[in-house]
Amino acid sequence: MPRTSDTEERLVEAAAGLWHARSYADVGVSEICDVADVRKGSFYHFFSSKQELAVAVIDRHWNNAYETIVLPALAGSASPTGRIHALLAGIGDEVGRSTDALGAVPGCPFGNLAVELSTIDGAVRERLELLFTHQERVLTALLDDAVGAGEVQKDIDTAEVARAMVAYVEGVLLMSKNANDVSVAQRLMPLALRLAVPGAPVEAGAA
């Protein structure tokens, strides 16, 4: 047995990888403990349940995504829509990396857990809702900047467009996963910015 000080971290890391590659339901605590090289009895010293581990896994994925995708996209001197574009491209790149690492297109770790658990587990659902809200706020701020810079029209509801963009990214990652084709994510991702362009034919169709 390795030293115990990083036991919790190894459990979270093992679960994050296994669940992302397969599914939450398909991988149980025993297998996670095996991969993490942790005795099953020790698991419950750190987590009261598999669901509690799921919340820690969500936080880990978000910290990673923030470091590797969000911060690099927000840094630099690109225009607001240029930074949104960099964010979308960064997500596409991450799909490529995780597919190489896991052997199949794994989809979004947040979307996957949302689908599997949100009608079953309140704590996981709430943590994911917090995360999606956080992602929406990042995008809303960028869209507000884009309006200020005259890159998109003033009359858009930036918070609603941000929510639509987060939804679109989730849907693209889902379709890319089901097609098991990285290029689906990489080709469709940039179209998210079209959601910021109001006007026909939406309103025409609704009229």
Add this chain to the structure above:
Amino acid sequence: MPRTSDTEERLVEAAAGLWHARSYADVGVSEICDVADVRKGSFYHFFSSKQELAVAVIDRHWNNAYETIVLPALAGSASPTGRIHALLAGIGDEVGRSTDALGAVPGCPFGNLAVELSTIDGAVRERLELLFTHQERVLTALLDDAVGAGEVQKDIDTAEVARAMVAYVEGVLLMSKNANDVSVAQRLMPLALRLAVPGAPVEAGAA
């Protein structure tokens, strides 16, 4: 025990409802047999596995969706984009109905199974891919008509926009499920038509 002639149908119906309300993994064959009032031994007379039942459940959901959402939206004298709008509104209405029936926003039965099973089960993944392709073809035809009618610009790749719209709908249903809020689906759904409007800032951001 009721007569056996509709046993298969009762199993498919029970599984469709239970999986949609909770998840594929959360509901096993025993519970499905209980709800369908079928002996577990009889289950394997009709289906070799839970996965094989999943394929039948997907077909059942699609037949329902086609009857209740697609056909009504395609009928009538609306313009091509008006018909796309009716399709999107029909999906929003269905979310309302299924939420009333199941007690929580259940998300998309296809997207749910795609997330849960596409990295695990090839047969389910392929059936869903067939379905998504079919949905994309319906939308591509409508978008081609919209181009012909001058409702959207000629220079769009209608097949790609159709794929983006299917992805967007899946993402909106996922977000609506995680928020457990029908209004998320109903408010965001119409924005799908914006994906058919090319131009800035997508291309500006990409340049």
